[in-house]
Amino acid sequence: MREHRGIPQTSLASQLGISRQSLHAIEAGRAIPGVDVAVRIAHALGTTVENLFPMALPTTTVDFDGPAGARASGRMALALLSGRWVAYPLGCDAAHVSADAVGTTGPDGLRLEHVRDPRESAHNVILMGCATGLGVLADRLNATTGTGRFIWMGRSSLSSLQSLAAERTHAAGVHLLDEATGIANLPDIRQSRCASPVTVIALGAWEAGFVTAPGNPRGIRSGTDLIHPGMRIAIREVGSGARRLLDRELRPSGTLSTLSIDGPAALSHRDVAHAIAMGAADTGVATRDAAEASGLGFVPIATERYDIVLPTTSLADPRIARLLDTLTGLACRRDLQALGYDTTETGRHVADIAA
Structure with a gap:
């Protein structure tokens, strides 16, 4: 011009x-x-x-963090981590979240057009994990006055840990039982090789189990019931806590590949419940709250502690301090209880893990 x-x-x-x-x-x-x-x-x-x-960011300053197969285009949330911008696709599950930018992919990579002032987007805090409790926590934080805008990104436990290790999320939610030791979460957190020390805080405990059609017409009680002819299982991705539980339940009989079990892929607990509610699957492993929200049956097989993993240095960040204060508040705990969480340990300092 x-x-x-x-x-x-x-x-x-x-x-x-x-x-x-x-x-x-x-x-x-x-x-x-x-x-x-x-x-x-x-x-x-x-x-x-x-x-x-038009407020387009130069492509060289933007990292993209999305689940496998996600398109690097469309509505995006942004966060500023370690001095660089990270873009996250806002899919169907996040249709209610207003975007920070709209992305397009061209020959020169990802281009972003801001639809929110970057100075506001710089205050965003990403909470990554599969627990709906993280969404509840983010919503409660955003409904009150204080620093930070909190965005829940639904991802599997292992994917969330990988993003934390790559400095692409502020917090990672995990529920991963180590079968060799019987210890929840800590072995996998140590193996994630985060570049800096992390602190582990308990969100709560939940029941995981087999989600079924109302009345459990296939009579599912244990993993041995899953190998009946024609059984369709909604299957979570490798790296999710639900997939580990499914593999554990099937192990006495075989594995998903050797048993030739059929069924749709599911990216979240809600996806598992949706597949069963729509008649696309007979069962799948998910949480009680996902089953009950869809009016489905539920057969518990495990109680798991769900932890939030944070860089230890971030505890001095006013946004993270506010998050922890809200998490331990009576209103938030009661909200989580109504979702089916055991909040006896909510907010407990579980461990500090060195880099």
Whole structure:
């Protein structure tokens, strides 16, 4: 636009009171001007700030963190972690979450157009994990005054730990029982090899088990009932706590591959329940709250502790301090209890784990 109006770069920079190099960086999309500079540039060129700056981030500053097969385009949430932007796809489960940006993928990679001021997006806190309790916690935090905007991203336990190790989430939720030791979560957290020390806080405990059609018409009571001819199982991905439980229950008879069990793939506890409610599967492993929310039957097979894993240094962050205060509050605990969580240990400091 400047060139179209025949204004030399040096002249415009002088008029704006900034260096030619700064103006060049703004025009090249490598820098985002402050509001005052943006207004002065728009005034000098006879246009509006909105027309002049679509607020696209340079692709080199953006990492993409999505589940397997997710498209790097469409509605995105953003977070600023370790000095760099990370973009997260907002899928169907997050249709109620307003986007920070809209992404498109081209030959030069991911391009983002902001639909929220980046200075606001920089305060976002990502809570990653499969527990609906994380969504409840985020909603309660966002409904009250305080620093931070909290966004729940539904992911499996192992995927969440991998994102935490890569510094692509503020918190990871996990429920992974180590069969060799019988210890919940801590062995897998240690194996995730986070670059910095982490602190483990208990969210609560829940019941996991077989979700069935109402009345349990297939008579499912244990893993041996799953190998009957024609049984269809909604199967979670490898790395999820539910998949570990399913593998454990099947082990006396074989494995998913050797038993040739059929059934749809499911990316969450709610997906498992939905597949059964729609008649696409006869059973699957999920949590009691997922089953009851869909009016389905439930056969418990395990009680699991669900933990939140945080970088230890983040405990000094006012946003994380607020999160922990809210988690241990009576209202939040009562809300979690109504979902089916045992909150006896909610907020308990479970462990500190060195890098």
